[in-house]
Amino acid sequence: MAGYIALLRGVNVGGITVRSAELRELFEGLGFGGVRTVLASGNVAFESDRRETSAALKKRIEQALGERFGYAAWIVLVTREHLADVVRDFPFDAEREGWHPYVLFGSDVASLAELANSAGDLDAADDVIRRGNGVIYWHNRRARGIASSFAKLTAKARFKETTTNRNLRTLVKLLA
CATH class of the missing domain: 3.30.70.1260 (bacterial protein sp0830 like)
Incomplete structure (x- = not known):
């Protein structure tokens, strides 16, 4: 399984409310494992064993978010490994x-x-x-x-x- 982090843009501000429990349910419903939300600002750690490109995965998540919560959803999707490198390299x-x-x-x-x-x-x-x-x-x-x-x-x-x-x-x- 590959580890990912989805960073949602613009939630829980400007009238777009996405509760952590609902966000976790959505990701689990998409078939992801190990789903964990962090803080109430749109941060989701999850695992996927599906064979799809990061671009396809990003598009699928954005579409599901938009359908479930009724807004034009945008995320930045990174692998867990990449995030670890980013944190380590903070200059x-x-x-x-x-x-x-x-x-x-x-x-x-x-x-x-x-x-x-x-x-x-x-x-x-x-x-x-x-x-x-x-x-x-x-x-x-x-x-x-x-x-x-x-x-x-x-x-x-x-x-x-x-x-x-x-x-x-x-x-x-x-x-x-």
Whole structure:
């Protein structure tokens, strides 16, 4: 069985409510094993023994989410192995006082490249980023939070379907 992590985008905000128990039921109903949700922000660890491409698996999950919960569902799907590598390779001091350790995931390499290239000269007192394998590592000063220039850039509508952000601590919990 292959281990996967589905990172749902835009749930439990803006009127889209997806309860963890219902999410777990949906994934189990799709035939996945070892289904585990982490926090109430759309994080699902699961196993699959089906022989399908990651793209087909992603599409099947998004379709099921949309049908069950009535919204245009987008996920970023990664393997458990890839997530472990991403967490291990976090390039900043994750314990730095007053800072959020984030990882921005993308299902489209071009979107991540555009984000990284559009970031320009960030104020290192608020935001620092570094490209990784299929991700952008992001350290954000808590006092600036979503008011920082990189946070505003990631929130643009054109990235909605292809990116999602997670705190490094959430990712560690997904691997536990």
